[in-house]
Amino acid sequence: MVNRLGNLDRVFQALGDPSRRAIVAKLVVGPASVSQLAEPLPMSLPAVVQHLGVLESAGLVSTEKVGRVRTCRLEPEVLRRAEAWLGDQRTAWEDRLDRLGVELGKPSEQSRKA
Amino acid sequence: MVNRLGNLDRVFQALGDPSRRAIVAKLVVGPASVSQLAEPLPMSLPAVVQHLGVLESAGLVSTEKVGRVRTCRLEPEVLRRAEAWLGDQRTAWEDRLDRLGVELGKPSEQSRKA
DNA sequence: ACTTCAGTTAAGCAGTTACCTAAGTATCGC
């Protein structure tokens, strides 16, 4: 239950599909039922459920079945985790450029960090 | 040449593999040759080249062959594009929470934006 | 010229993915 919430492999792989990103984008404005999510997508309902399974096992969405309707909601923490990884790479890159500039004796305008 | 640089499908899919993320993480600290990238990875060189192909066609890295050595460098703009998508979703989510709080008459501590 | 080094090309293969249709199960509204 805990390990599911940090697997970047699954997270990025899940986001690598346009239908799944569309689902995420829809859940961002509020929870929705399976058929509400399926309605705009050009595929069968079982296919949508499969996509939801991928998103859920990546920890990006959680679902709860009430009567006969399964309600899906976004799990923003995992989204944030992915964003953090990208941010880390970007800052590492920027730090490197910074250091490069310093080593060349060129005081880059990015070195206003301290 | 232009359309390659914005395909989120390919970008996220490329990042959905640990070996490929390892390559990105290594390129973040500076350009490297194919065999330098391959050295820590537990797989054959052709496999690494294939991963590089995926990263390149996602626009995440660019390569240039000089003598017999191909040098790979990170393309940070595409990384930033992916980060932006995640950021957009997160802010949409936060805006929604904000509005929800407002509609409940509860002045949330996030509404200090204006 | 000969060898080694860096990478490339080709073929193949097991496992996964993204769909489908058809048939089921379990509410819910009347």
Add this chain to the structure above:
DNA sequence: GCGATACTTAGGTAACTGCTTAACTGAAGT
């Protein structure tokens, strides 16, 4: 209870992935 609704399960298929080994090309070093 009876039909419609909201999924769920099962099974199948075509295409794609992530790897492998083997054989090749071409640049460098000696």
